Amino acid sequence: MLTRILLTASGVPRTTLCRTCLLRSMAASRQHRRPIHLGTLEKRRLAQEAWNLKAERIKNGLEANLWDIFKERGYVKDIAGTDDQIGELMRRKRIGVYVGIDPTAASLHLGHLLPLMPLFWMYMHGYRAVSVIGGATAKVGDPTGRLYTRDEVPRADRTMFVTKIHYQLKRIWQNVDRQAERYGYQKEWAWNRELTNNSSWYNTTTFIEVVNRLFKGMRVGPMLSRETVKRKMAEGDGVSLAEFVYPMMQAWDWWEMFSGPKDVCMQIGGSDQYGNIVAGIDAVKLLRDTEPDPQVKKPDDLLHTPVGFTVPLLTDKAGNKFGKSAGNAMWLDPFMTSSFDLYGYFMRRADVEVEGLLKVLTFLPLEQIEKIMEEHNRDPSKRHAQHTLAFEVLALVHSLQEAESTRSKHKELFAGNKPILNSPTSIGEINAYPDRSQPSSSLALHFRPDIKLPESLITGNSISRILHAAGLADSANDAHRLIAHQGAYIGGAPGRSAHNNKEMRLGEVAFQSVKNWFPSETKNFLIGGKILLLRRGKHFIRIVEMISDEEWEASGKSYPGEAGKGRLRLLRERLIKASDGKNRNYTHGELIRLDEKLAQMEREGDAALEETDTSRPPQIVFPPARSRAAQLVEQYTRSARISPDYQLSVKQKTAAIDKVLSDARKVLEEKKRVRDKALAAAAAKSKESESS
Template sequence: MSHVNNLESQHNDPAFANIWQELTWRGLVHVSTDETELEKLLAGDPITYYCGFDPTAPSLHLGNLVQLLLMRRLQLAGHKPLGLVGGSTGLIGDPRPTAERTLNTKDTVAEWVGYLQGQVRRFLSFEGDNAARMVNNLDWTAPLSAIDFLREIGKHFRVGTMLRKDAVASRLNSDEGISYTEFSYQILQGMDYLQLFRDYNCVLQTGGSDQWGNLTSGTELIRKVEGKSVHALGTPLITNSDGTKFGKSEGNAVWLDPDMCSPYTFYQFWLNTADADVVDRLKVFTFLSRAEIEALGEAVAERPFAREGQKKLAYEVTSLVHGVEATEKVIAASAALFGNGDLTVLDERTLEAATAELPSATINADGLGIIELLVASGLSESKSAARRTVGEGGAYVNNTKVSDPDAIIAQDELLHGRYLLLRRGKKNLATIEVSA
């Protein structure tokens, strides 16, 4: 993925006294080690902090985006980020509350490490006094023998404490149980924090609040081994106001990789945000100021039909993840589908993504009569209904009205040599793919 983010245009809001106040207003602080100390720490000299991402898939998703943007906000406040992609923890698997993970091969995990490092790099600046650095926990776990691991790290963990961690406790009470492999995950994550504390004087780890047990395993280990106090910050798990899980679209996670979730689908996901959730999403997922977000909140309350908040949210987040150029293409595609733009300027990938959810049919090149097309696409249930649609002026091919029921669509009208967009009336759309 190319580096499409315009990092130079990102700023924290100077209206806040310090970064902690802004993080709190944005709703990013759910749980932390010591709020007073953390506020003082983050308002002082630059510190080093880290967040870890495990390669359990070839892409990061919206939950990870919360952490990436939190890391960026802290960097904008002058602090030094470490982006950890877990080459070793990704081989083990963070225990899920329900069932054991399927272990991926070492080659697969190594490949995914590369993908995720590329994604993390796009959200942080690797230049300047507080340049970000990438680290991989395989670098310090791979050389460690099992005996050394048990003697030097394992002896500092109490099984009773480990059993009380939420994910472990829920698994122990399930039919599935938990393997020693996944049970040991929190020890490995604790060891990461200790290593980064020693190597970089890292004194803050961030993560989702569902990771709190893993975050505190590190703070406790450093306290026992080094006699030092370090910090952890857990962000809230984001849910929709109606109680449904955020970040799922049609049953799938909303991925940051454009090959796994197209920029069009990504944009539509944000555009479909409920009015009740828009302001919260703007706070977490954009760099807009408090004044800008409050103004959009008023617009949503007073003119919900205009969807100003949703449009701004979709534009900002899609630009952050996929770049301004891809976002402009998506907006053009949305307009063009409903006759407010030129379909011929859309590249094939954007067109395919924009029409992916529409009814579609494949026909051969000698079936390009308008009546046949309307019936084949399902927009008309019979030839007589199709003739009626044409006669009433309701038939469009590639946004051009077709008034002659005997019209044959010419080959040179096919989009990218093989597609047609059919419309009946204002809102009923379908696509035709013409086979060679």
């Protein structure tokens, strides 16, 4: 540091710093803050003016309050606060609102959708909507409504649950934007939604802070008086300390979002969450009133009052709550409950239920729901209301394309109609990243996230081969290019290299770019010693479970690029068999072209399966095989090598290729016959259940 000693007029020495040192000291002492652009401030001002104008219109009766709409549609069961208080708060302030979901299973289910619907409605009306994944609170488990403690979930499984539910919610939020546009809601700058995980603050908050700020101010008596605690202590296996303070953990979640810029004043939950919401309100008020920092302390007024409400539980015919524990969950993961089965569930709803379900599970205006019910009542046998309900729910949780495809299938199978012309074709399961089409979230819906791969691959091969085996790259070379362009990601602690990577913190989902590290270093990214998280782009996830080589061998499966089980090797074996056991020395190009031809036949066959009326015999049409086979062989034959002997070899090759293509067509026709039989049986079973 350069210093200079100067004397003042009175002879007192004065020390000065050079300009660089002075700037450094000033920069170190001041807090770094992200600057706000003047344009952003102007947008905020205009948004506030628009909100004030809207509040005045609601006050004068020129526009409906969203709170009144909630009550009219049947979203409100129990209120934490007062009716007038919540209505006035929602009118005057663009409050934040949140719904929390603990990842205790591999998928969301239909019961989760009901409290999320008012959250979606508030987002579409300009409020700040936050969906919280309980990556931290899931370690404890909500004891509400339970007599026995939840089974401990292994770390690897919990990470899988968090990852899958995170991307499910992400996809549903994107569908909410599409649904809003579909129903005429113009997205504004002030629309704000967020998907977060409470591990993000629990992993950085010290335990002593929670004890000092929250636990010291809460009393045990009211907590002991809760019905859930009393029942579990009297009839169940007792209440652990972790379960006892679970409501306080949920309350701390609320405080983290209430005290920060999210300004979350409202919580929404199922009716079984009323006790937790009430406890959370008391805790947030305590923390608000005892905030030691006067600069951030919020006043005790209406605009800074925590409130909440619960929605009715979605139950089955027997009145049982939907969920994993009840064993009746209708999963929102299409690989756990297919779109066809989810659509069928709504088709079986009784006529007396369907109007209420249309109000709480769709964005349809109430006037339109009345017209739907009028049309339904004219001929209930057509189940018009059930079709509408099923279509709208699938459009929200899966996609509009999937909803249209599934509706067409049901109408064709169960209504006895002829196939609808130009009906959308189901995509089916996607096993590899779609390089030749837009890799959208709708396509990712058909990409199964969880797969199994052998230990020898994960610990003994390069990450490029793992990406290829996981279906995230067409080949190992393609994976190399992907890594070079930083297009592949792996679950791990951010900011660490492969050789010193640590498991990402429990309950969180964090990714870093894949690098070309040594094969032995891939094991550093394993979660719980067996789970590897891989991602390509924004939506395509692979949750790879590492299994032993013996288990993999016993499964009889193969992965892309597996030694000795490659597609081209199998194809060569089929050609040799078609040539009476003689090896005709097929070139690599010939095998590639034949493989592409077989894949094309498979795709055309699948399309024909979708477009063909199931009441008629298969009508699968393929292009002429012999001429095409001859062309692909000749394309890879050099003219300089042609000789009388080689010409004979080309004919023999062509004959063998023709035989392979003919066998493939027979396999497809048999596949069509088996599927027709299965669909007919499913239709008969569904009609029987509907009549009963």
